[in-house]
Amino acid sequence: xxxxxCGKKAxxxxxxxxxxxxxxxxxxxxxxxxxxVIRRYRMFTPExxxxxxxxxxxxxxxxxxxxxxHGFQVEGIFLDLGIRREFDxxxxxRQKVEAFRDRYGIPVxxxxxxxxxxKTVPEWARQRRERRVCRVCGMLKxxxxxxxxxxxxxxxxxxxxxxxxxVATLLGNTLRWDxxxxxxxxxxxxxxxxxxxxxxxxxxxxxxxxxALYAILQGIDYxxxxxxxxxxxxxxxxxxxxxxIEVVSPGTxxxxxxxxxxxxxxxxxxxQEVQYATLRECRICGMPTNLEVCAVCRLRGLDKVATETPNx
Amino acid sequence: xxxxxCGKKAxxxxxxxxxxxxxxxxxxxxxxxxxxVIRRYRMFTPExxxxxxxxxxxxxxxxxxxxxxHGFQVEGIFLDLGIRREFDxxxxxRQKVEAFRDRYGIPVxxxxxxxxxxKTVPEWARQRRERRVCRVCGMLKxxxxxxxxxxxxxxxxxxxxxxxxxVATLLGNTLRWDxxxxxxxxxxxxxxxxxxxxxxxxxxxxxxxxxALYAILQGIDYxxxxxxxxxxxxxxxxxxxxxxIEVVSPGTxxxxxxxxxxxxxxxxxxxQEVQYATLRECRICGMPTNLEVCAVCRLRGLDKVATETPNx
Numbered sequence: 001x002x003x004x005x006c007g008k009k010a011x012x013x014x015x016x017x018x019x020x021x022x023x024x025x026x027x028x029x030x031x032x033x034x035x036x037v038i039r040r041y042r043m044f045t046p047e048x049x050x051x052x053x054x055x056x057x058x059x060x061x062x063x064x065x066x067x068x069x070h071g072f073q074v075e076g077i078f079l080d081l082g083i084r085r086e087f088d089x090x091x092x093x094r095q096k097v098e099a100f101r102d103r104y105g106i107p108v109x110x111x112x113x114x115x116x117x118x119k120t121v122p123e124w125a126r127q128r129r130e131r132r133v134c135r136v137c138g139m140l141k142x143x144x145x146x147x148x149x150x151x152x153x154x155x156x157x158x159x160x161x162x163x164x165x166x167v168a169t170l171l172g173n174t175l176r177w178d179x180x181x182x183x184x185x186x187x188x189x190x191x192x193x194x195x196x197x198x199x200x201x202x203x204x205x206x207x208x209x210x211x212a213l214y215a216i217l218q219g220i221d222y223x224x225x226x227x228x229x230x231x232x233x234x235x236x237x238x239x240x241x242x243x244x245i246e247v248v249s250p251g252t253x254x255x256x257x258x259x260x261x262x263x264x265x266x267x268x269x270x271x272q273e274v275q276y277a278t279l280r281e282c283r284i285c286g287m288p289t290n291l292e293v294c295a296v297c298r299l300r301g302l303d304k305v306a307t308e309t310p311n312x
Numbered sequence: 313x314x315x316x317x318c319g320k321k322a323x324x325x326x327x328x329x330x331x332x333x334x335x336x337x338x339x340x341x342x343x344x345x346x347x348x349v350i351r352r353y354r355m356f357t358p359e360x361x362x363x364x365x366x367x368x369x370x371x372x373x374x375x376x377x378x379x380x381x382h383g384f385q386v387e388g389i390f391l392d393l394g395i396r397r398e399f400d401x402x403x404x405x406r407q408k409v410e411a412f413r414d415r416y417g418i419p420v421x422x423x424x425x426x427x428x429x430x431k432t433v434p435e436w437a438r439q440r441r442e443r444r445v446c447r448v449c450g451m452l453k454x455x456x457x458x459x460x461x462x463x464x465x466x467x468x469x470x471x472x473x474x475x476x477x478x479v480a481t482l483l484g485n486t487l488r489w490d491x492x493x494x495x496x497x498x499x500x501x502x503x504x505x506x507x508x509x510x511x512x513x514x515x516x517x518x519x520x521x522x523x524a525l526y527a528i529l530q531g532i533d534y535x536x537x538x539x540x541x542x543x544x545x546x547x548x549x550x551x552x553x554x555x556x557i558e559v560v561s562p563g564t565x566x567x568x569x570x571x572x573x574x575x576x577x578x579x580x581x582x583x584q585e586v587q588y589a590t591l592r593e594c595r596i597c598g599m600p601t602n603l604e605v606c607a608v609c610r611l612r613g614l615d616k617v618a619t620e621t622p623n624x
Contacts, residue, residue: 174486174568175557175564175567175568176567176568176571177568177571177572177574177575178571179575179578179579234560234561237556237557237560238557240556241553241556241557244549244552244553245487245549245550245553248546248549249546252487255487255488256486256487256488256489259488259489259490260489262489263489263491266491267491267579267580268579
């Protein structure tokens with residue numbers, strides 16, 4: 001197969017666009033499209049400081065690299081979750097992120113959940129007798145990502161979610177017809193509180209195959225294993241079935257997402273119009289919550305300590 | 313496994329309800345639930361004459377049997393499509409329907425597409441150089457079902473669509489986020505014109521496994537093969553992937569459908585509120601259409617004949 005633009009040997013055939021591209025033109029298109037998505041969805045401007053949540057995987061490191069390359073004011077945020085299972089997942093990820101930081105000279109803040117809270121994510125899950133580690137993990141990640149961005153004065157957090165991630169989430173929300181999620185899902189989640197950064201997903205329209213190829217062609221060294229706890233996750237099942245449909249009908253994933261965004265705009269509220277529950281600030285840590293004490297302070301038992309030794 | 317009601321040997325375990333039932337209590341529940349759905353969705357009353365579209369398969373014959381058993385004024389409508397491929401699909405189906413009619417003494421009207429139009433469904437598809445026989449077939453089936461119901465004074469047509477059919481269609485409509493379909497899909501499609509019967513699906517909440525078991529336990533002899541043209545149909549693929557999800561999360565299919573109906577009621581228009589395009593009557597056959605000449609009269613070339621030899 002040959003590149004449609006220059007006729008050189010193609011490195012990828014994007015079946016959803018019926019487009020074959022060589023190395024050079026794939027990278028050019030990938031970067032151009034990312035910048036277009038950032039502008040079109042008003043994700044951020046070159047004047048804003050942007051936090052990029054990095055896991056050590058291809059998507060987030062590729063995103064941090066691309067944004068830095070194109071002159072955006074970016075810094076990475078890596079959360080060390082303390083997952084030691086199978087090949088020491090968290091340490092491996094951390095090493096990749098540190099090597100990336102040193103190699104490209106891009107600042108990355110490393111936040112250790114164990115240092116912050118006294119326990120790793122799996123230890124917290126065990127203490128709460130929570131079989132689904134992902135639930136506790138999601139809560140802690142959301143909290144420390146927001147807190148770090150707030151403390152560093154970052155108004156935007158960009159994540160490396162790709163089209164496969166987005167459509168898997170969308171399928172899950174759709175199978176439950178969960179209006180409160182469907183109304184909000186999209187490449188931009190506006191800030192619901194002055195202390196919470198806006199969330200943006202510049203890679204939301206690229207398949208995993210594309211983001212992986214971009215990282216590979218840029219020579220980025222990333223973690224290739226998935227989190228050991230994601231093994232039985234529904235999102236993996238949804239990705240699998242969507243890929244089965246994609247094979248038969250190329251373009252289904254992209255159409256599913258793009259048509260959803262149109263449907264949301266025309267028939268559901270736009271994200272801007274969504275009424276968020278009024279958030280107040282946690283009595284203990286000050287981060288936004290809809291209860292008196294936020295979920296993480298409650299997890300850590302700080303509400304009990306605070307009750308026993310009340311402030312004067 | 314034992315029947316939850318009487319403790320006898322169970323014949324089925326309904327994972328979506330976590331309910332095991334013996335032969336007697338499965339049939340009792342199946343019939344009771346069908347009657348409940350008919351009442352709840354105001355499908356029809358015992359005072360109305362109901363046409364049941366029968367294909368010769370388990371769903372439609374089971375439905376016709378059940379409705380007749382419970383005293384509804386039913387008559388079957390069978391369309392002989394003239395599909396001769398693989399085991400002579402249409403003849404086999406017709407034989408099963410005729411045997412059913414003779415055995416239970418339930419009236420069934422048999423309409424032959426070839427006799428009505430001069431060509432079988434595959435012949436029409438070939439003439440139109442239409443690779444997808446299903447498109448021409450759907451058009452002809454819709455037309456002759458409506459026409460037969462109208463001529464016989466039937467205000468309601470019941471079809472045997474089961475939950476698997478419904479969720480496969482729903483997934484297809486959702487992957488395209490097709491608002492015009494999503495707003496209408498459901499167990500009842502109100503009549504959009506006085507000459508068009510209301511469409512109802514009393515089995516819409518039963519899985520294919522349940523409708524098959526009902527037909528088997530009633531000793532109904534039905535066609536087990538699928539239409540040879542449905543081989544590559546998207547609906548098959550969608551059924552397959554939904555079953556993959558169902559295995560991991562029992563109840564997904566039923567929830568997907570029920571939550572959709574709630575979402576439709578709350579966030580999209582209700583079927584009653586849907587504005588149908590204003591239908592007029594075909595200049596040639598008088599059946600409703602949104603053009604001057606209906607699709608079937610055009611397929612048959614009757615518009616050209618009519619133009620050449622205008623009525624006085």
